Amino acid sequence: GGYTAAAGHALYTARNYPQPWWNRTAFVCGPTGKLVGTFVIERDGAGMKSSSPINLLASNDEWTAPIMAEVGPDGNVWVLDWYNFIVQHNPTPQGFETGKGAAYETKLRDKKYGRIYRIVPDRPRDADFQPVNKKLTKVESCYADQLTHPTMQVRLHAQRLLVEHGDTDVVPELISLIEDQAVDGIGLNVGAIHALNTLHGLGVLQDDNSPAFDAVRKALTHPSAGVRLNAVRVLPEIPATLAALQEANVIADTDNQVLLATLLKMSDSSGGKAGRNLSELINDTKILSDRWLKDALTSAAAMHADSFLAAVLEHQQPVDPHSNDLIVRVAEHFARTRPTKEPVSEILTAMAKSSNETRDAIIRGLAAGWPKDHIIKLDASVDSDLQSVFVSASVSVKASLARLAASWSNQSLQKEIAPIVAGFIRRIEDGNSAIKDRIGAANELMQLDSGRVDSAEAIEGLIGPHSPISLSVGLIQTISRSKAQGLTERFARINKTATPALRAEVLRVMLSRPELTTQLLSLIKAGDLHISDLSTQQVGVLSRYPSAEVRRGMRDVMQSSGVTISNDRNKLVAAKMPLTERTGDSGIGKAIFTKNCATCHIFKGEGKTVGPNLNGMSVHPKAELLTHILDPNRSVEANYRQYTVLTVDGVVISGLLAAESLTTIEVIDAQGKRHTILREDIEELIASRKSAMPEGFEQSINNEGFVNLLEYLTEHEQFIPLGLEKAANTVSTHGMFSRRDNKHERLILPKWGTISFNGIPFSLIDPQGTTVNNVVMLNGPNGPFAPQMPKSVSIRSRTSVKGIHMLSGVAGWASQKPIQGKACLIVRLKYADGKAEEHSLVDGQHFADYIGTFDVPKSQLAFRAADGGQLRYLSIRPKRDEVIETIELVKPDHHTAPLVVAMTLEVPGSHVDAKTHETD
Numbered sequence: 020g021g022y023t024a025a026a027g028h029a030l031y032t033a034r035n036y037p038q039p040w041w042n043r044t045a046f047v048c049g050p051t052g053k054l055v056g057t058f059v060i061e062r063d064g065a066g067m068k069s070s071s072p073i074n075l076l077a078s079n080d081e082w083t084a085p086i087m088a089e090v091g092p093d094g095n096v097w098v099l100d101w102y103n104f105i106v107q108h109n110p111t112p113q114g115f116e117t118g119k120g121a122a123y124e125t126k127l128r129d130k131k132y133g134r135i136y137r138i139v140p141d142r143p144r145d146a147d148f149q150p151v152n153k154k155l156t157k158v159e160s161c162y163a164d165q166l167t168h169p170t171m172q173v174r175l176h177a178q179r180l181l182v183e184h185g186d187t188d189v190v191p192e193l194i195s196l197i198e199d200q201a202v203d204g205i206g207l208n209v210g211a212i213h214a215l216n217t218l219h220g221l222g223v224l225q226d227d228n229s230p231a232f233d234a235v236r237k238a239l240t241h242p243s244a245g246v247r248l249n250a251v252r253v254l255p256e257i258p259a260t261l262a263a264l265q266e267a268n269v270i271a272d273t274d275n276q277v278l279l280a281t282l283l284k285m286s287d288s289s290g291g292k293a294g295r296n297l298s299e300l301i302n303d304t305k306i307l308s309d310r311w312l313k314d315a316l317t318s319a320a321a322m323h324a325d326s327f328l329a330a331v332l333e334h335q336q337p338v339d340p341h342s343n344d345l346i347v348r349v350a351e352h353f354a355r356t357r358p359t360k361e362p363v364s365e366i367l368t369a370m371a372k373s374s375n376e377t378r379d380a381i382i383r384g385l386a387a388g389w390p391k392d393h394i395i396k397l398d399a400s401v402d403s404d405l406q407s408v409f410v411s412a413s414v415s416v417k418a419s420l421a422r423l424a425a426s427w428s429n430q431s432l433q434k435e436i437a438p439i440v441a442g443f444i445r446r447i448e449d450g451n452s453a454i455k456d457r458i459g460a461a462n463e464l465m466q467l468d469s470g471r472v473d474s475a476e477a478i479e480g481l482i483g484p485h486s487p488i489s490l491s492v493g494l495i496q497t498i499s500r501s502k503a504q505g506l507t508e509r510f511a512r513i514n515k516t517a518t519p520a521l522r523a524e525v526l527r528v529m530l531s532r533p534e535l536t537t538q539l540l541s542l543i544k545a546g547d548l549h550i551s552d553l554s555t556q557q558v559g560v561l562s563r564y565p566s567a568e569v570r571r572g573m574r575d576v577m578q579s580s581g582v583t584i585s586n587d588r589n590k591l592v593a594a595k596m597p598l599t600e601r602t603g604d605s606g607i608g609k610a611i612f613t614k615n616c617a618t619c620h621i622f623k624g625e626g627k628t629v630g631p632n633l634n635g636m637s638v639h640p641k642a643e644l645l646t647h648i649l650d651p652n653r654s655v656e657a658n659y660r661q662y663t664v665l666t667v668d669g670v671v672i673s674g675l676l677a678a679e680s681l682t683t684i685e686v687i688d689a690q691g692k693r694h695t696i697l698r699e700d701i702e703e704l705i706a707s708r709k710s711a712m713p714e715g716f717e718q719s720i721n722n723e724g725f726v727n728l729l730e731y732l733t734e735h736e737q738f739i740p741l742g743l744e745k746a747a748n749t750v751s752t753h754g755m756f757s758r759r760d761n762k763h764e765r766l767i768l769p770k771w772g773t774i775s776f777n778g779i780p781f782s783l784i785d786p787q788g789t790t791v792n793n794v795v796m797l798n799g800p801n802g803p804f805a806p807q808m809p810k811s812v813s814i815r816s817r818t819s820v821k822g823i824h825m826l827s828g829v830a831g832w833a834s835q836k837p838i839q840g841k842a843c844l845i846v847r848l849k850y851a852d853g854k855a856e857e858h859s860l861v862d863g864q865h866f867a868d869y870i871g872t873f874d875v876p877k878s879q880l881a882f883r884a885a886d887g888g889q890l891r892y893l894s895i896r897p898k899r900d901e902v903i904e905t906i907e908l909v910k911p912d913h914h915t916a917p918l919v920v921a922m923t924l925e926v927p928g929s930h931v932d933a934k935t936h937e938t939d
Contacts (some may be wrong), residue, residue, distance in 0.1 A: 084103045163193060166209070200242055218253065324349050418463060440474060444464065483513070531670050531671050632744055639733070650714070768884060779925075781920075782921060794920050799915055808916065832915050846895055873889070
């Protein structure tokens with residue numbers, strides 16, 4: 020169980036309750052449960068954990084609704100009871116109206132009366148309890164006296180007043196409180212703790228020669244861990260702070276909270292050689308096994324990275340392997356700070372002298388974090404150190420070190436690299452090895468030193484008709500990353516002997532780099548390539564290229580080739596419209612679709628889902644399809660707009676923006692290939708208002724080709740899977756009903772795309788992880804998500820229909836056994852003549868709960884979901900043979916939240932041999 024709603028978290032910081040409650044119990048209100056829970060807080064390493072064994076207050080009065088519990092100045096807990104039958108605020112349930120403050124209107128809300136309770140213990144107060152003064156005088160010494168009051172609320176008010184008055188005459192009295200070494204029953208000295216924070220608020224700690232700073236320094240060794248903790252926290256960020264921490268050796272404190280605060284303070288303080296002290300902790304299992312302490316050590320070490328890494332390398336004892344990821348992260352941070360040659364040289368010298376195994380971790384971190392545009396020049400005096408490090412480094416990091424050497428303008432590793440390069444080349448040329456291994460060796464070779472001419476020549480020599488096409492394609496991608504001179508000439512030579520399939524990959528890679536794109540245009544001008552070798556998508560990419568020089572070059576090429584793309588798309592559409600009256604050859608049309616369209620669109624189970632899913636397009640008239648083909652920018656949905664990314668490496672990637680996170684974006688290019696790009700690697704991101712499908716398709720096929728393509732796209736078959744992309748409103752691969760992270764609320768099917776059940780094809784939207792809405796969910800009253808869903812959605816049909824086949828029959832909060840329930844989904848058919856008919860699908864008959872394989876009589880189990888859930892199959896038979904314009908899914912007043920995953924139309928004149936579950 021758990022709270023359906025929780026309000027507040029008040030720690031008991033007074034002394035009027037028994038000692039076990041002091042500073043280790045907290046109160047959380049559960050208004051819907053009519054209680055105030057008591058949570059017992061316990062140490063969990065440097066963190067905390069809690070459990071709730073008892074309630075402070077609980078009621079069986081259905082109007083009770085505690086919403087706030089706080090510790091009062093008298094040391095008791097005061098509870099604010101809203102005393103309201105309805106506590107739920109949003110969302111508005113079915114059948115209610117939204118009123119003021121977005122709260123739904125109901126007579127069961129009381130707007131006049133609330134209640135306040137004071138919870139007093141049965142036993143008398145502890146002997147040392149002092150009642151609060153009714154009035155605090157305006158004498159600072161009286162305020163200072165209140166810093167020892169047993170109730171924290173009073174102490175905080177006194178601390179606030181002292182700080183607001185700003186009178187430093189009280190400093191000696193505060194120092195006297197700090198010097199008090201006494202502790203109470205739970206090991207605290209509250210007067211010293213508040214005195215420390217008051218000194219900090221008065222701003223008297225910046226002078227490290229002052230009595231106040233000296234008092235804080237001494238408090239670092241106070242017998243109370245709470246005093247030591249606050250002493251660390253109030254120390255100012257000045258060089259003397261590090262000296263004070265080192266002198267008191269707080270970094271070895273036995274209290275994890277004090278140690279955590281110390282590490283965080285060191286991460287905020289500069290100066291000194293704190294890295295050496297921090298390096299002594301990398302074998303401390305207490306720190307390495309605690310998530311908070313390890314993160315704090317990483318943070319502190321990163322802020323003192325140069326001295327920390329140098330000190331780690333000096334360790335004589337073996338370093339705990341569990342600290343390797345910490346060392347990698349610190350080295351990566353150091354690299355990202357764009358260090359000068361001096362600290363890099365110092366670390367290299369320390370690595371050359373070191374005999375421990377942390378060198379590899381440091382190299383990995385430096386390589387991962389070193390900015391690609393940050394070039395330094397190391398002095399020749401460190402050549403021997405770099406060579407020594409390279410020789411002793413493991414094979415797995417030698418390539419990383421070689422790349423770093425290039426960024427450090429150092430050529431001293433060429434002799435050491437040569438035999439490694441030769442070994443990679445032998446692996447690439449080994450015809451007995453698997454192709455993926457040969458390509459992998461080529462990638463490793465390019466990572467080792469992308470500027471070597473001999474590496475580029477070896478890879479180029481294996482690209483061509485004499486090699487397997489898959490090998491050549493992989494090596495083209497590899498050689499495109501070469502930094503050796505003459506890359507454009509290499510691609511020109513490769514193109515001369517390339518087969519059509521290989522040439523397509525050559526063109527794709529050349530379009531991704533501005534310097535190669537310029538060479539591509541030169542090849543077209545010279546006649547070595549023809550503009551017809553480019554696909555419509557590639558012509559569009561060139562016409563909208565980030566480089567103005569490339570765009571001008573493309574215009575020149577098109578003019579010289581006699582290719583013109585009309586800007587007046589309306590006129591072009593009108594001129595081509597008579598083609599829709601002709602009958603074509605669907606077989607030829609399919610071949611045209613495969614060549615020109617299948618790289619982006621899926622239709623009848625063929626192609627890729629880069630652009631819109633074309634399943635169900637056969638019900639649309641030819642005129643409508645022709646308009647969309649010739650004028651793709653007439654109506655562009657936001658998720659199908661063109662994006663162009665220019666990376667810091669000069670690579671250009673164009674396509675659809677498929678996903679993004681805090682650190683990356685994902686772009687799908689016209690070939691359906693996904694590119695994950697770090698945000699830090701983005702030089703420029705251009706979002707176009709135009710469709711990713713370019714204009715100019717009429718240049719790729721002639722009029723006869725259009726006739727055949729339209730015939731294929733509108734050819735009616737027995738079944739027409741409908742595309743539900745516009746109607747889908749939730750993602751089934753994360754929790755759908757109560758929490759997004761609830762794995763039991765997912766619906767993960769065996770596969771996505773075209774899938775068959777009972778001989779009927781269905782088109783299932785691929786959620787692409789958890790990024791694409793792939794399921795229709797209709798409104799329901801329960802949970803945080805279902806109430807936000809629509810009460811109806813419409814799907815276009817535009818054809819006469821014999822049967823409507825559905826992968827659905829499941830819902831949230833549906834029946835788990837056959838019952839004579841109420842309708843939970845209505846399928847409303849709207850005919851072209853304006854008439855309509857409705858088919859009711861009933862909970863417990865057609866629909867069952869999604870969360871398990873529960874059976875009901877009027878649908879059947881279609882697929883089991885990965886997490887134990889189910890998807891069911893059912894069908895509907897329309898009563899009329901007329902054209903159905905739209906199919907509307909309507910949610911009646913019912914407690915369920917129905918799901919529809921896929922729908923397929925069965926057209927008249929066909930038959931279904933497989934068993935179906937029908938409804939009238």
